[in-house]
Amino acid sequence: MPSVATLPKSGAAGAQTAxxxxxxxxxxxxxxxxxxxxxxxxxxxxxxxxRPGEFLAVIGPSGCGKSTLFNVIGGxxxxxxxxxxxxxxxxxxxxxxxxxxxxEESTFPWRTVIENVAFPLEIAGIARKERLEKAKRxxxxxGLNGFENRYPAELSGGMRQRVAIARTLASEPKILLMDExxxxxxxxxxxxxxxxxxxxxxxxxQTTLLITHNITEAVQLADRILVMTYRPGRxxxxxxxxxxxxxxxxxxxxxxxxxxxxxIWSDLRxxxxxxxxxxxxxxxxxxxxx
Amino acid sequence: MAEAxxxxxxxxxxxxxxxxxxxxxxxxxxxxxxxxxxxxLFWEAIAQSGLLYxxxxxxxxxxxxxxxxxxxxxxxxxxxxxxxxxxxxGLIVGGLSGLLIGLALGGNRVLSKAFEPYLYYLxxxxxxxxxxxxxxxxxxxxGSKIAMGAISCFFPIALSTAAGMRQIDKVLIRxxxxxxxxxxxxxTKIYLPAMRHPIxxxxxxxxxxxxxxxxxxxxxxxxxxxxxxxxxxxSLFDMPRMYAMxxxxxxxxxxxxxxxxxxxxxxxxxxL
Numbered sequence: 001m002p003s004v005a006t007l008p009k010s011g012a013a014g015a016q017t018a019x020x021x022x023x024x025x026x027x028x029x030x031x032x033x034x035x036x037x038x039x040x041x042x043x044x045x046x047x048x049x050x051r052p053g054e055f056l057a058v059i060g061p062s063g064c065g066k067s068t069l070f071n072v073i074g075g076x077x078x079x080x081x082x083x084x085x086x087x088x089x090x091x092x093x094x095x096x097x098x099x100x101x102x103x104e105e106s107t108f109p110w111r112t113v114i115e116n117v118a119f120p121l122e123i124a125g126i127a128r129k130e131r132l133e134k135a136k137r138x139x140x141x142x143g144l145n146g147f148e149n150r151y152p153a154e155l156s157g158g159m160r161q162r163v164a165i166a167r168t169l170a171s172e173p174k175i176l177l178m179d180e181x182x183x184x185x186x187x188x189x190x191x192x193x194x195x196x197x198x199x200x201x202x203x204x205x206q207t208t209l210l211i212t213h214n215i216t217e218a219v220q221l222a223d224r225i226l227v228m229t230y231r232p233g234r235x236x237x238x239x240x241x242x243x244x245x246x247x248x249x250x251x252x253x254x255x256x257x258x259x260x261x262x263x264i265w266s267d268l269r270x271x272x273x274x275x276x277x278x279x280x281x282x283x284x285x286x287x288x289x290x
Numbered sequence: 291m292a293e294a295x296x297x298x299x300x301x302x303x304x305x306x307x308x309x310x311x312x313x314x315x316x317x318x319x320x321x322x323x324x325x326x327x328x329x330x331l332f333w334e335a336i337a338q339s340g341l342l343y344x345x346x347x348x349x350x351x352x353x354x355x356x357x358x359x360x361x362x363x364x365x366x367x368x369x370x371x372x373x374x375x376x377x378x379x380g381l382i383v384g385g386l387s388g389l390l391i392g393l394a395l396g397g398n399r400v401l402s403k404a405f406e407p408y409l410y411y412l413x414x415x416x417x418x419x420x421x422x423x424x425x426x427x428x429x430x431x432x433g434s435k436i437a438m439g440a441i442s443c444f445f446p447i448a449l450s451t452a453a454g455m456r457q458i459d460k461v462l463i464r465x466x467x468x469x470x471x472x473x474x475x476x477x478t479k480i481y482l483p484a485m486r487h488p489i490x491x492x493x494x495x496x497x498x499x500x501x502x503x504x505x506x507x508x509x510x511x512x513x514x515x516x517x518x519x520x521x522x523x524x525s526l527f528d529m530p531r532m533y534a535m536x537x538x539x540x541x542x543x544x545x546x547x548x549x550x551x552x553x554x555x556x557x558x559x560x561x562l
Binding site for chain 1: 459461462464465466467468469470471475479480483484486
């Protein structure tokens with residue numbers, strides 16, 4: 001059972017309210033799902049605020065409602081309590097200021113790389129010539145020059161995910177919202193792609209909200225990390241990552257990096273353990289019931 | 291019946307994916323050629339031996355001459371045009387209604403549960419049993435032939451469209467929504483291209499059964515079209531001419547199928 005002690009304890013997280021100068025403000029989100037075993041609170045009173053130009057990571061064990069939070073902020077889920085505001089404007093449905101990058105393979109297999117990246121511009125009704133030129137710039141930004149006319153099937157998984165990132169960036173969102181964008185990639189590719197994302201984020205001063213379960217990824221990329229609890233997903237703690245910028249994947253070998261990873265793991269371990277025990281007992285009950 | 295066995299339900303959309311290894315293609319070609327030559331020799335042997343009535347199994351030379359004669363008669367092309375336009379009209383009517391019904395079934399779980407089982411059971415039944423009804427509704431002219439073609443191709447196209455719609459990768463739909471695509475943009479830029487393989491496969495199956503339905507109807511009751519010519523040659527006992535028409539038809543059907551298959555094959559390269 002979630003004890004009171006797992007609720008936000010430090011002032012750092014608690015003070016993140018609408019009053020903060022956040023470009024993206026998430027205020028007291030509660031999302032409940034109806035399951036066969038009764039209502040399940042996926043996200044419970046989560047509040048956070050992302051400052052302009054900041055890289056914020058949300059980390060938590062599986063089943064902490066991370067993806068639910070992602071869909072709520074992206075406007076793909078409705079019927080929740082609380083509010084999401086972008087520059088003071090309440091989000092109702094997908095908002096033009098928020099660009100989403102999904103965890104799953106999400107490039108359109110019937111479109112070439114450049115047609116994929118130009119997709120949001122096509123949706124917005126921008127003329128063909130102009131949108132292809134613009135798409136080319138964003139393809140260069142993710143380092144895929146020369147692959148403009150290839151189909152996704154001809155690329156590696158990491159390259160396809162870069163196409164997806166370029167596509168979202170091409171819509172020039174104020175806030176880049178990513179849900180485990182590297183989850184399906186191997187560790188080396190993940191680190192290198194992390195570099196790429198860092199570089200782009202630093203070049204564009206791109207406000208970014210990354211949802212992840214990977215501690216090293218979060219510490220490598222983020223300015224601040226919000227740690228969530230296992231079911232129901234609550235804010236456990238906010239950790240400031242005081243590592244020098246501009247940053248690259250070299251940072252993983254520094255001593256400070258190790259300290260941050262250890263610190264976050266000590267927070268997360270408790271939650272992950274609880275999650276694992278919960279999974280085990282539910283599997284056991286499911287087995288006994290059948 | 292031929293119709294029942296040809297109608298494969300759209301379970302396996304694995305059409306345009308022939309392995310094209312050079313090392314293996316050659317023995318396959320040799321085997322094919324040998325089998326065809328063997329069949330031709332066997333045919334000629336029976337024709338020459340006189341074991342069967344000479345007219346039932348005419349010699350290859352006679353059939354060849356009949357093919358030449360057939361293809362040089364302008365009359366034949368008019369009948370071919372009649373059949374082709376009946377098949378084409380049937381494919382358009384049956385295909386469009388199949389597409390619409392398929393989209394409705396694929397997009398709505400309740401409708402799908404309520405009606406799809408009927409389509410599955412009706413799909414493989416020989417549609418020729420509806421021909422008397424079609425004659426009464428649409429007359430003895432091309433109308434009833436088009437109706438037969440349309441009924442035949444409706445089922446595979448509706449079923450594969452419905453299955454294709456359910457197989458769409460959900461994340462692609464979420465991508466479209468996140469970029470705030472309109473309903474029309476979602477339909478034309480995401481749903482239809484994402485479903486192109488099952489739809490092309492359905493059209494390919496649909497074309498096959500539309501040809502069968504139309505020809506079968508023409509052989510039953512008509513005064514024009516290739517089916518009529520075949521049955522006419524049969525009743526006049528002009529066997530070389532009948533075989534000539536069957537062979538030409540066979541080649542045309544293969545060509546039409548290959549054409550639609552090629553459409554699907556081209557885009558298969560682009561598939562993940």
